[in-house]
Amino acid sequence: MNHTASKIIADSIISKIPELTYYYPPSQTSPPFLTNPLVQAGIPTILYETYMYESASVTSDLVNKLISTVDSYNFGSSTNSSGTISLNSIIDAASRVKAYVDINGVLPNYVTIGTTQYSMSSFLYLLSKAIVNINKGLTSGISPITVASPSNPSGAKVAGTINKANYTDIALRVSNYIAANVQAPNYASSTLGNIQFQSLVYELSKVLNYLNANGVMPNTLTINTSNPSTLNGGSSSSGNDSSSGGNSSTNSSLAIYLKATKKL
Incomplete structure (x- = not known):
């Protein structure tokens, strides 16, 4: 396969x-x-x-x-001697972030890769850059950077399906923006409308989660920024932390989803 x-x-x-x-x-x-x-x-x-x-x-x-x-060969290592994070580790982290949002309705404050906790803003850079590199056939690791939270996350109610060319273009523009500004964007434009920061993290995590399960990136990505309804600023019983750029939470009972998974 x-x-x-x-x-x-x-x-x-x-x-x-x-x-x-x-x-x-x-x-x-x-x-x-x-x-x-x-x-x-x-x-x-x-x-x-x-x-x-x-x-x-x-x-x-x-x-x-x-x-x-x-x-x-260290199959369980998240980083190599050059300090880059392996694509497999980012793919694994994306699956854990998606699982957390599916259960909790909001982004976590952080995700652990190796022994390091990355904020959702810093993870968005790794996430978007990984999608760009995988689409190009590149398999080298990605150097992490510290990314500031978006200043004022906003976006439209987006519902629909975009193709691979569309979501890889979004990933490219997001990674370039973050690299140039060292800050996560408030939103990313798409053919369906502006996708808010929180939904960007979730939707791009879905792409790598699909890759994790199927071995290839999906041909299309279906987006509904109202699902979960709490993701982009709705109320959540789990709490709110503005340090991650809007609604986010780290429910102790769900922290298992944020810890790095050991894989062979």
């Missing part, structure tokens, strides 16, 4: 072994009997295939290099 999150790991591993390549043949016969059962059983697996006429000595040398590289 052509799974983006898996390819990110594969690209990182083979970058240390120039002789190897990531290969995804258009026609395949083995997945139903090998790859799919392993995935369905939840068994983390790296498959290594050789050329039919490859010499035993070459195969042995490459296998040993692969084993050594995999043994030293």
